[in-house]
Amino acid sequence: MCGIAGYVGTRNIISTIISLLIEVQHRGQEAAGISLIRTDGRIDVVKGRGYVLDVFNEETINILRIASDNIFGAIGHVRYSTTGEYLEHQAQPVALGDENYRIAIAFNGTIANYIELAKEFNISSNRGDVFVLAEVIYKLALEYGKDVVEALKVLPYYVIGGYSLAVATSEPRIAIARDPYAFRPLVYAYNEREFVFASETSVLECVGFNNWSEVLPGEIVVFDGNSVEKTRSTFSAEFSPCIFEYVYFSRPDSIFNSISVYKARIGMGVELALTNPAQGDVVIPVPDSSRPAAIGFSKASGIPLEEGIIANKYVGRGFIAPPFIRDTLSKLKYGFVREAVNGKRVVLVDDSIVRGTTMRSIVRRLREVGAKEVHVRIASPPFRYPCFMGIDISSREELLAWRFSDLKNIAKSIEADSLGYNTVEGLRRAVGLPSACFACFTGIYPFKEFDLEKMEKMISRCYV
Ligand code: SF4
Incomplete structure (x- = not known):
């Protein structure tokens, strides 16, 4: 599951991102992290194991404050692991790149074919799906001339699984995207001064953004500090939001696909x-x-x-x-x-x-x-x-x-x-809802080619 959130704007960025993460805490309890994106393109990450208020204590908030010069915005994450180990180094956001181009990723979902993807892109799969996902997005962005939006448009052609994610890049800008099946929720709001996003509508409302929109299936929403641009992947998929979000995951005060939980x-x-x-x-x-x-x-x-x-x-x-x-x-x-x-x-x-x-x-x-x-x-x-x-x-x-x-x-x-x-x-x-994913109840998965036994073998957990 996991929860993600982010903010760019005129409020105090550190206290706003911490507030957003506290409100999305119900989606992940194992680890929390924040990535600060600076106007000069540098990206810092502070993260650790535990609840938001365990990780962001006096000491770590001071680290963030010291690093708070020229901040463009922040993205954050609370972790509920679905692949990889239950370790601190699995906390997100995950940042990678060099002084020429750097990105940070916060991701909610599972990349079920991450081991195969790692082989295809010649990267290590040892640290779980988010590290593979981050590297794949980075490599694709470089291929498209450091354009993460183009990378996100083609991503669904590579991935089996579900994702709602945020990528901060060193231009600086923030892109958020929901997979074309639309398994997981993702919402955003903006006005002339601010851009904010989170996994659920109730999270935005709790920090005062009532005029939100849901990211559409396969949509990519980008904010560069001045304007919001929206585009979509051409990958076509059956609309399959997770029915279990209504049963358990989402907060009851949230709206998901225009329906009250x-x-x-x-x-x-x-x-x-x-x-x-x-x-x-x-x-x-x-x-x-x-x-x-x-x-x-x-x-x-x-x-x-x-x-x-x-x-x-x-x-x-x-x-x-x-x-x-x-x-x-x-x-x-x-x-x-x-x-x-x-x-x-x-x-x-x-x-x-x-x-x-x-x-x-x-x-x-x-x-x-x-x-x-x-x-x-x-x-x-x-x-x-x-x-x-x-x-x-x-x-x-x-x-x-x-x-x-x-x-x-x-x-x-x-x-x-x-x-x-x-x-x-x-x-x-x-x-x-007219259509949704019920696969955990029916065994009918919305992917075109899907082998359940093969998938069970591929996804391995490491219990520590
Ligand atoms: S409905 Fe079940 S199988 Fe489908 S995404 Fe939700 S939890 Fe997973």
Whole structure:
């Protein structure tokens, strides 16, 4: 997933980029970084492991301030890794080049064929997809006479995967681009003095930019300090925004493809209540992302909603945590309210079940605090296939619904009294998009030539 943001304009650039990154923190918790682009073409990067406010403490903000002469603008990144190692050196932005031409890249997505691309461009694949992507864009830009926009126009012809990205170059200028499938969100706003972009609309609104536009599929938007120019790649692809952005990734106060994430999630709960009713005394959401779906379920079923589970805000999002800490986090993350649960038949609503470990421990804890029955209802369909377009699931073996294709066995493995999922059609109706990527539920990927087994073998993770 990952979050990106950037700013050029008359406000304090360092505090504005840090504010933007804090607002996009939900998209990546492993590392954060900022690249400052100067008017003389120099590009500096400060980055490190951890949350935005861990990385940008007094010491690092001072480094940025010392480097703050003649700043043109800044781009920033919060990292949720989907390829490569979980190490600090994987933090972004990634800068490369020399005194003649330099670029910095911040990227949200996955380049699934990065190993093949590295071979084709004669570069190392050791450090994961973003380093390969940065080198490929740099080489293509040099080929086109140091023109990164031309490089971004042809990039989709080389890449299998999904990306929304920003490239700062030493002219100086900033280009942002969304792949032609439009898997991941990317939005921007500008006026006569400022240009700002971020992964989600809510991020821009939180820092006072309400008049935003979404980057169109395959579009490249460039700001050189004076004007905004827009162009598009000629690569044609089926419009395939990630449906899981509506289920889990995006903030509920965001708009994605002109559709409110909040309303889509309420709709998922309504669909779920109609197609998978449950005999319960209370509806309880697994906080935070499933709360709107639980509201929808409660409204449609008439079963009252209660906050029976309290999330520890300081633990972060378990799904996007690295695997070596994920189980520990899932145990620490939730508190259970006995008064809301004791003696009741609980309808537990969550957005998805991916690996299943968190759900099992929640069901157990609900019983420990007195739940008579636990009926699990899931706002999305069974998650059965990996994603190569921006989330950290590269093999079917990781997925509970792949390992136990039968609903009864899945229910047994999470120790629930009953289990119901939304259907693909129900999810489609709730979101209301004419087309979207549902590949993790259907196994139908939007790429013209796609070999799932080959792709699973190609994408390798290194758990440290
Ligand atoms: S496979 Fe799933 S998570 Fe990946 S882009 Fe498609 S809908 Fe989103």
